[in-house]
Amino acid sequence: MDTADVLVGADGIGSAVRRRYLPHVRVTDSGRRMLMGATPLRAAAGLPELIGDSPAVVRVGGTMMALGVLRFTESPLTARERWLPSLRPGAVAGIEDYVMWALPTTREGLDSAGSPGDRARELAAELHPALRAVAAQAWPDVTVxxxxxxxxxxxxxxxxxxxxxxxxxxxxxxxxxxxxxxDAHHLCEALVEAHRGRLDLLDAIGSYEDIMRRTGFPSVPAKAGA
Incomplete structure (x- = not known):
């Protein structure tokens, strides 16, 4: 079976290959912005009871907040020892259950002075106290x-x-x-078909990319008269 390379990541090699394959495609600024961060779950008392364990969206007036609770089924330190012992212990030390959250806003909404954390606290001011605590107690270095x-x-x-x-x-x-x-799941399915001889390698990659385009990009409008 032939070999193929897979590139992950928005920077470096991944973006360079994207520019080579799709030089005509440009990312357009929509004018929308988003404040995103993570907060220790221990600092968000009552939140799981408020939103449950599934991702949730809360709206109060003109403010929307999306949240998701992440609980590790296995200690990150234990998982490192089991799956990636070469990783230095310090890389996962202190990692704990957390809440991932996002506050949509606009370009104008970020014009005022202050850090992303300051703006998040301002945007969350009218929300439930448990949600205000999520913004107030977020880790500063991952609030962007x-x-x-x-x-x-x-x-x-x-x-x-x-x-x-x-x-x-x-x-x-x-x-x-x-x-x-x-994407990795769909690509794996396609490569299995190639490995079993049901598809040529390039046909398998093309099949994966067709799925990726359908699920990750707007559809191409049909030409008039087509």
């Missing part, structure tokens, strides 16, 4: 302001021995890891 871009509809590109997944190809602020796992 993100620009929301859009990619125009694009036609299929020829499949080759290099493909992309996750943030290397999708516009998904804060959720690139989720999309990378989803």
């Amino acid at each position: 302001a993100l620009r929301i871009g859009t990619i125009p509809p694009m036609p299929a590109w020829p499949a080759g021995p290099v493909t992309l997944l996750g943030d290397a190809i999708h516009l998904a602020p804060g959720f690139g890891g989720n999309l990378a796992i989803q």
Whole structure:
């Protein structure tokens, strides 16, 4: 069976290959912004009872907050010892259950002075006390302001021995890891078909990329008269 390369990540090699394959595609600034961060679950008393364990969206007036509770089923230190013992222990020391959250806003909404954490606290001021605590107690070093871009509809590109997944190809602020796992699942299914001789390698990669385009990009409008 032939080999193929998969590139993950929005920067470096991934973005360079994307520019080579899709030089005509440009990310357009939508004008929308998002404040995103993470907060220790211990600092968000009552939150699981308020929103449950599934991702939730709360709206109060003109403010919206999206949240998701993450509880580790296994201690990160134990998982490191089991799956990645070469990783230095300090890389996972202190990691604990947390709440991932996002506060959509606008470009104008970030114009005022202050850190992303300051703006998050201001935006959450009218929310439930448990949600205000999420913004107030967030880890400062992972509270960021993100620009929301859009990619125009694009036609299929020829499949080759290099493909992309996750943030290397999708516009998904804060959720690139989720999309990378989803893409990896579809790519694995396609490569299994190639390994079993049901598809040529490039056909398998093309099949994966067709799924990726359908699930991750706007559809290409049909031409008039087509």
